[in-house]
Amino acid sequence: MTNIIDVKNISYSYGKTEALKNISCKIEAGDFVGLVGPNGGGKTTFAKILLGLLPFDYGNITIADQEITTFNNFQKIGYLPQKHTGINPIFPACVEEVVLLGLLSNKKYQKKIKGADWQKVEDILENLGIKNLKGKMLSELSGGQQQKVLLARALISNPKILILDEPSTALDPNSREQFFTILKDLNNQKKTTIILITHDTGYIGKYANKLLYIDRKLVFFGKIKDFCPSGEVESCFEKSDKHIIWHQHN
């Protein structure tokens, strides 16, 4: 397997507060990585660094054989942000307009939208079973529906890497199961590399093949079975809080 993301000794500080120190990991194409850690442990910061939203202080990152500082294959990365609750309630954006924004990464100036682009929007909405929401205003939808729309936006460019920041928080148990099944199918069928930030360790045990555990420093990176040979991932996390495992799998 080839490394699609190669992170070497990344450090990042918010002012004088060190948020991440010497994080290294090599994520292979097709990995499903559960990114975990305590609140304030640097999970979202790490994801934002991978997305090019935060400039790191030290280290080096390569994504799809391209240095992150010069990275311009934006269509290769899909992103589902955490703050879907921050959607402006008066913004008059309907579902198809929002999903279309995911295609802008494929376009240079001037970003002309063609009939084929709208067809892609239709297709992805149909694949996710939300075609009926096409003309609805995003802010009028339920949390679960909004999450699916934003997932459609992340997937429409057919990304090689999908980064999701706590996507299941607004979902009821049924929608959550459905959501993770969609992710697993993507991972299995399209070999999409998935990096999933979550506190839901049960789902990590069920769906992810690797674990990236960050608490400002790297606590663990490697296969789930190396972190938790018993397969009882939730109980392994309870233990690891008391006996932090220092292990790096490259």
Place this chain on the structure above:
Amino acid sequence: MIDIIQILQYSFIQKAFISGSFVAITCSSLGLFLVLRKMSLIGDGLSHVSFGAIALGLFFGLYPLYVAIPVVILSSILILKISEKARIYGDAAIGIVSAVGIASGIILASVSRGFNVDLFSYLFGNILAISNNEAILSIILSLIVLLVIYFFYWDLFSATFDEEYAKTTGIKTNFINTLLTILTAITVVLSIKIVGIMLVSALLILPAVTALQISKKFKTTLFLGGIISLISVILGITVSYILDLPPGATIVMLNAIFFALALTYKKITKN
């Protein structure tokens, strides 16, 4: 009816209709982005800056709007830089720059003692007194602003909807933010002749918030805001001429009536 046909034959009315229409559509288009970004008051702040810039032009005997355009553009960039570098909220940065603009205008007016009447005529504007050069300038600048919005439509939409996500798709959001601020500066100066410094922000905000009450799609909201703004300017000029009212204030009052009607419509349809 005869009155309306008659007034259409006056060249000053024709000029007012044409230039007013361009500025109306420009204001409403830009206003929608500003309202959704919670930057509605930047128009107000920049109009205050233009008060100082117009005073500067009059002080040095230069054509005031030619001085106002670069000064207001530079001030708009200054607002962006102050809020970035001094780590203060945008409204505080607008407050600082707008206060300095007003203060400079007052000092220049006081020192010169000769152009107070001219300066105060810009406070309330008068589209019926627009000159040929001013009409041409407002049409050209409106076209430039509208073309830029057309060219960067999806970038502006994406950066306004979710700036962080827009960055992940490769959109240069800092450039888009600066562009939007510069376009606002140009539009504010253009609107001064129509509604005056005191009422510029109304032309930016009211058509956009009116359209927002009715529409659920971004593009429709943009078009609807343009139509509302256009109707209010055309109707405002006509009514003000017939009833001998100040055109700027009439246009703003019509916009406010449209807003009230849209709110009522929304309430009725919701029930």
